Each structure stands twice: as C-alpha cells, then as structure tokens.
Amino acid sequence: MIQLGHTYRDKITGFMGVATGYVQYLTGCNQVLLAPRCGEDGALRDSQWFDQQRLTHDNFHPAVTLDNGATPGCDKAAPKR
Numbered sequence: 014m015i016q017l018g019h020t021y022r023d024k025i026t027g028f029m030g031v032a033t034g035y036v037q038y039l040t041g042c043n044q045v046l047l048a049p050r051c052g053e054d055g056a057l058r059d060s061q062w063f064d065q066q067r068l069t070h071d072n073f074h075p076a077v078t079l080d081n082g083a084t085p086g087c088d089k090a091a092p093k094r
Contacts, residue, residue: 017032017033017035018079019031019071019076019077020032020071021069022068023068028049028061028063030049030050033046034062036062042064044064046061047062049061
C-alpha cells in the first residue's frame with residue numbers, strides 16, 4: 014500500500030522521490046506521483062508518475078507530514094492565460 018509523504022524508488026530507473034499523489038484506474042494500473050529532491054544547484058526537478066508495482070519503499074528517509082489545517086489546498090496557484 015502506498016503512503017503519501019513516504020519516499021519510494023522506481024525499480025527500473027532508480028528515480029526516487031516523495032509520494033505526493035496517487036491515482037486508481039478502473040483498469041487496475043494504479044500510479045504514484047513522485048516528487049524528487051532539488052538538484053545540487055537548488056533547481057526544482059519535475060515530478061514523475063510511476064506504476065505502483067514498480068516502486069519500493071525507502072526506509073532511510075523520514076516521512077513528510079504537513080499540517081494543512083490552516084492553509085489547505087494546492088501549493089501553487091492555478092494557471093492563468
């Protein structure tokens with residue numbers, strides 16, 4: 014079972030990040046959105062979706078917890094045209 018806020022590694026590519034999203038499909042190919050840490054230069058790296066069965070839990074990194082009680086919602090404003 015995937016737990017949001019926990020760190021996972023993709024078995025195929027080695028990509029590692031914190032699970033920030035989870036989607037269940039009717040077809041059963043559930044996917045997890047992994048957000049990686051910033052690069053050494055401090056630049057943000059893009060999050061990526063992976064099939065759930067490709068992921069292994071990383072016990073080294075502590076789980077991320079957020080208190081959304083005062084400011085629930087998205088971390089970025091909606092796109093504008």
